[in-house]
Amino acid sequence: MTDEIRGKAAEILDAAERRIRCGGFDSVSFRDLAADVGIKSASVHYHFPQKANLGEAVVERYGERFIAALGDPDDPKESAKTRIKRLCEAYRISTLDQGMICLCSVLGSATLELPPQVSRAVVRFFHRLMEWTDRALEDADGVTSALGPPSAGHIIASLQGTVILALTLEKPSLFAETQERLLRDLA
Template structure:
């Protein structure tokens, strides 16, 4: 599989279309026909860029993780306090959800992990590892600075916060609740403040 930065402009349009479809329907809910219709090309053109649907989905997840990492760096550059960083992190999920109730690409793929090709599961695992590691560092730094409660342990809180945000998207879409990721994050952060 090529790195997403090495693919052509027309292949990127395919990745864009597949990303939206994954966020709305999941991996098993779209086909190359769906992508071809969105992009306005024929199905063989997609196969030219991505031999398999797994290759396409892995590229989508790889690029999504890369963009998320860029956002994490921006958060670090704009916010010094742990609570502010965590609130800005939650806003990433809220902003995604605000676009037609789209869900996190890797959250959607993670729900289907037992039916995904190995390359896709690898990229999904990488997304969650990157996010959990970053959150654990932010929380541990906040605990050391006495900005956040010292317990529970930072990694457990990181996993809980990420799961809460992913779950908030699903529950909000399913129930029509207006609370969404921002509301869940607000409650979570209030419980963490020292």
């Protein structure tokens, strides 16, 4: 599913995303979503027959929006540093500015317990994010830090971990430090 979802279905997805990002997949109930949106629980089931359908739709929509916000990873007018800065900013906006953990961080940490179709959607998100980041780094040849050349896995893991720490410890400066280090390694 994509952003073409309109009306009540979009409102349900918005409410489900907020609840998942604040409390995990198990914190979502169709009854709560119905109350959030102002409809009957049966209406939630009409749009999303099972919770797994809902979870998959939430992840797919989140992934589409997140990756689209990153823009073109191959823009020849931009450096790898500019692209990775945009990735850092997307994490900051998605997490620190909204005061919620990245949806796929929450679900990624519970992937073994999720319904298979939701888990597969989370895996697809991270594959797409890794692919975007690999492509964004392509012109960073020759750039190395003390740990060697930057990698998509290192950058994404750093951002995922730092948003969790920054929110948990209520220290946004941790995110700023990580972003600065990642960008310095690309200078």
